[in-house]
Amino acid sequence: MKSILQAPFLHLLAASGGLFSQFAESRTLPRQSGWPFAPFVTSGRDIKDTQGQNVVYAGANWPGAGEVMIPEGLQYQSIETIVTKMKSIGMNAIRLTFAIELIDQIYANDGVDVPLSTAFTEALGAQNGTAILGQVLANNPSFTESTTRLEVYDAIAAECAKQEIFVHLDNHMSRGAWCCNTEDGNSWFNDVDFNVDNWTRGLAARLNRPAKRARSPDNNPALKENSYNWQDWYKYIKQGTDAIHKADPELLIFLSGLNFDTTMTPVVRGTALTPGSETFDLADFDGYADKLVLELHNYDNGATDCAALQGGLHNNGYQAMSPDDAATANVFPVLLTEFGFNQNATEWQRTYATCLADYMVTLKSGWFIWVLAGSYYVRDGVQDYEETWGLLNHDWSDWRSTDYVEGGLIPLIRGTASP
Incomplete structure (x- = not known):
């Protein structure tokens, strides 16, 4: 079974190009009269655009938080x-991951980003890094060795805007690396590689401000015992959401929970955020309660009982999309990211696979499958790593399983994605 992936605490969705180039410059996206009809807000269980229409994302994760710190496959x-490959089957969104280390390096370098020549050689070594960069430049001739990492993200955002695909930015890691486990130093606030001040700074930076993950910091027993709980989660969540909203009040902010983001139960049910007695209160998010969305992850690949799988999803967070449920204290849109x-x-x-697809279609819930990538620049120390879970094959030229794309994925997209 695939290693369990990290669950970011907060994310954001932006829906137009030029997301990354304005690092350290304050701006707000204008209200748009055409696609994507932004900014979006939440209304009960739904995300709405400026036309009052429901927005439902149907897409894939495009990783970029590895050691090179640019999106894979180029x-x-x-x-x-x-992007055209995704658009060809009707996908309308990507979840694009990045590492806070990328922003930290820019701050450390007086606001100047790292060029691709440096990014590839530091991650892959001088010989292999230079060779792989040459292939990237051959496939993407608008880039040069001096193109920065943020300019690559910018180019992806621009192409997505051109093809009308939403971009959901995800701060997947603090340190640029494959995600993840409970001993990687990225697990929890104030873990070895999870500096809260840097994290908050990164959320407010002009990389358009996503956030983080929640999993047990097993490498740090004292931190685990004293801080890995819902009470501290809430304290830091409010700090992070405030940073995002102050930086750009038009962005949606996605909240993730504990245990690799497999549960949001106390948030939905309004029960005590243990070990304290405080409860989740939308009034604590003054002026932007209509910007909050919940997300969940699920990797219960061995499931044989569909009712049990769907019941678990409901109890762990999807209950938020059931306003008539007596146990639902807080109603939100929920995405399976x-x-x-x-x-x-x-x-x-x-x-x-079939049970999750049925659930998403029934609820009209948004989702991002893991993963688009057919291979990685480097993962767990192995360069050009094969990703057998990838929708695309090793060289990203075609679908890895045409049977699934035609028989399972396209019907799921058609059953969920907003036009």
Whole structure:
């Protein structure tokens, strides 16, 4: 089974190009009369655009939080080709990941970002880094060795805007690396590689301000015992959401929970945020309660009982989309921002994949499958790592499982995605 992925605490959604180039410059996206009809707000269980229409995301995760700290796959295909591939089956969104380390390095370098030549050689070594960069430049001729990492993100955002695909930015890690486990130093506020001040600074930076994850910091027993709880989660969540909203009041902010973001129960039910007695209160998010969305992850790939799987999702957070449920204290839109499975001939027909798809369609809930990537620049120390869960094949040229795309994925997109 695939290693459990990290669950970011807060995310944001932005829906137009030029997201990254204005680092350290304050701005607000204008209200738009055409697509994407932004800014978005929440209304009960739904996300609404400026036309009052529901917005439902149907997309894939595009990783960029690894050691190179740019989105994967560009040594094999152009940005335009990858985005077009997603658009061709009706996807309308990407969840684009990045690391806070990227922002930290910019601050440390007097506001100047790292060029691709440095990013690749530091991550892959001088020989391999130079060779892979050459392939990236050949596939993406608008880039040069001096192109910065943020300019690559900017180019992806621009292409997505051109093809009318939403961009959901996700602060996946603090340190640029493969995610994740409970001993990687990125697990919890004030963990070894999770400096809260840097995190908050990163949320307010002009990288358009996403946030973080929640998993047990097993490498730090004292931190785990004293801080890994809902009470501290709430304290830091309010700090992070305030930073995001002050930086740009038009952005949606996604809240994630504990245990690798598999549960948000006390938030939805309004029960005590233990070990304290405080409860989640929308009034604590003054002026932007209509910008908050919940997210969950699920990797219960061995599930054989669909009713149990769906019941667990309901109890762990999807109850927030059931305002008539007597136990629902806080109503939110909920997205399944990570789920996935091996892209082989049979896995997509098993209980896990079919049950989740049925659930998403029934609820009209948004989702991002893990993962688009057919391979990684480097993962766990292995360069050009094969991703068997990837929708795309190793060289990102075609779907890894055409049977799943045609028989499972496209029906899921058509059953959920807003036009």
